[in-house]
Amino acid sequence: MFALKRFQSCRFKFIPKIIATQIHSHSVLLKYTNEDHLKLNIKGNDLKFPFVWLRDNCQCDQCFHRTAKSRILDWTKFDINIKPANVAQGENSLQVTWSDGHKSSYEFDWLKFRSFTPENQKTYKDTIFRPKRITWHGDDFENIFSKHYYNDIVKSEEALYNWLHQLSIYGVALIQNTPASETAVDKIVDKIGFTKRTHYGIKFIVQHVANTSNVAYLSSNLQMHTDLPYYEYCPGVNLLHCLVQTASRGGENLLVDCHYVANYMKENHPDEYKILTDTEVEWNDIGEEDGNEFYKLNRSPVISLDKHGEITKINFSVAQRSSNLPAPYESVIPWYKSYALFHNLGRKFAAKYKTQDGDILVFDNRRLLHSRSAYEDNSNNVRKLIGAYVDWDEIYSRLRCLTVKLKYVDGIFQSNHRG
Numbered sequence: 303m304f305a306l307k308r309f310q311s312c313r314f315k316f317i318p319k320i321i322a323t324q325i326h327s328h329s330v331l332l333k334y335t336n337e338d339h340l341k342l343n344i345k346g347n348d349l350k351f352p353f354v355w356l357r358d359n360c361q362c363d364q365c366f367h368r369t370a371k372s373r374i375l376d377w378t379k380f381d382i383n384i385k386p387a388n389v390a391q392g393e394n395s396l397q398v399t400w401s402d403g404h405k406s407s408y409e410f411d412w413l414k415f416r417s418f419t420p421e422n423q424k425t426y427k428d429t430i431f432r433p434k435r436i437t438w439h440g441d442d443f444e445n446i447f448s449k450h451y452y453n454d455i456v457k458s459e460e461a462l463y464n465w466l467h468q469l470s471i472y473g474v475a476l477i478q479n480t481p482a483s484e485t486a487v488d489k490i491v492d493k494i495g496f497t498k499r500t501h502y503g504i505k506f507i508v509q510h511v512a513n514t515s516n517v518a519y520l521s522s523n524l525q526m527h528t529d530l531p532y533y534e535y536c537p538g539v540n541l542l543h544c545l546v547q548t549a550s551r552g553g554e555n556l557l558v559d560c561h562y563v564a565n566y567m568k569e570n571h572p573d574e575y576k577i578l579t580d581t582e583v584e585w586n587d588i589g590e591e592d593g594n595e596f597y598k599l600n601r602s603p604v605i606s607l608d609k610h611g612e613i614t615k616i617n618f619s620v621a622q623r624s625s626n627l628p629a630p631y632e633s634v635i636p637w638y639k640s641y642a643l644f645h646n647l648g649r650k651f652a653a654k655y656k657t658q659d660g661d662i663l664v665f666d667n668r669r670l671l672h673s674r675s676a677y678e679d680n681s682n683n684v685r686k687l688i689g690a691y692v693d694w695d696e697i698y699s700r701l702r703c704l705t706v707k708l709k710y711v712d713g714i715f716q717s718n719h720r721g
């Protein structure tokens with residue numbers, strides 16, 4: 303059976319004892335402390351917690367505001383070298399009395415959920431921070447393209463969660479049986495939060511318009527692109543409600559998972575991949591909409607990476623790429639070769655889908671390319687889509703709220719802070 307190592311045997315001399323009578327659980331074992339951290343075994347995991355982190359994250363009412371769920375301890379008086387005077391453990395929690403007399407209590411589930419091991423950090427990342435993405439190419443599309451009913455999403459939090467979860471993993475998901483109304487998409491947006499407004503409005507209508515302010519409003523072939531690459535805060539997700547699909551041939555979408563394309567390039571064409579991650583490109587949109595002039599410029603590579611080398615954003619557009627390429631002369635032609643390769647691979651790995659009346663095609667605008675083939679309206683049949691953008695900040699936020707509400711993950715809050 304487990305046995306407690308006595309504090310006398312550890313190197314840390316400021317902790318005089320453990321209150322042995324409070325120990326009921328064999329699943330958690332306080333092993334020892336040293337000068338700057340506490341070592342615990344929680345459910346078979348050896349975990350280390352720095353004293354400064356424990357004190358900083360005290361969950362008592364003086365240090366953490368229950369309803370604001372925010373730290374309120376006074377950092378002007380905070381001692382980063384603080385040490386415990388006493389440590390004890392109960393059945394489900396750890397009690398620490400600090401050298402200044404302050405008392406803290408930490409539930410083991412709560413601690414484990416925040417521990418610094420790579421495994422626990424990964425669990426937290428995949429369950430709360432962001433669901434892990436899974437890449438796909440066109441041949442996989444039928445299997446990864448999940449379909450959800452409009453009424454289910456409006457009425458059920460489980461259905462809402464499932465839809466958003468699939469969307470976050472694969473970057474695309476479909477809503478079906480949407481009422482034939484220009485405001486139907488609003489109810490879906492309301493379940494998440496709110497739209498991202500652009501100079502095309504809170505929502506936009508995709509319909510053939512002569513002398514248009516945007517090439518999307520033509521009925522000709524719309525080449526593969528991400529929307530709004532000329533915005534630094536480029537919207538996260540595109541919702542396209544198909545009110546009326548064209549009865550003619552065409553009007554189909556191509557959808558490309560650029561994370562798949564980028565990974566493929568990284569492996570098979572590393573030089574071209576590097577050029578697309580390094581070279582800044584200028585994206586633009588210049589014109590007038592509803593009497594308001596705009597002149598949008600943004601500079602960003604085709605593939606933006608974070609410090610871990612993970613893709614944060616794809617920018618790609620033939621139409622909205624500025625002729626001012628802010629690159630040294632000698633990198634222009636290599637960049638074009640890399641861009642052409644990305645474009646061709648995108649076409650190679652694309653999936654084809656034609657939305658039907660009542661569909662809302664929802665996709666990650668920072669990850670997928672989309673295109674639309676040319677179509678021909680007639681007087682009885684006018685293709686009409688209602689579009690809206692929602693940011694990933696709002697979607698991930700809703701997913702996390704639902705994860706808590708539906709109790710999909712333990713240890714997010716201490717139990718006395720729930721509800």
Ligand SMILES: [Zn+2]
Pocket residue numbers: 360361362363364365366404405406
């Ligand atoms: Zn406290």
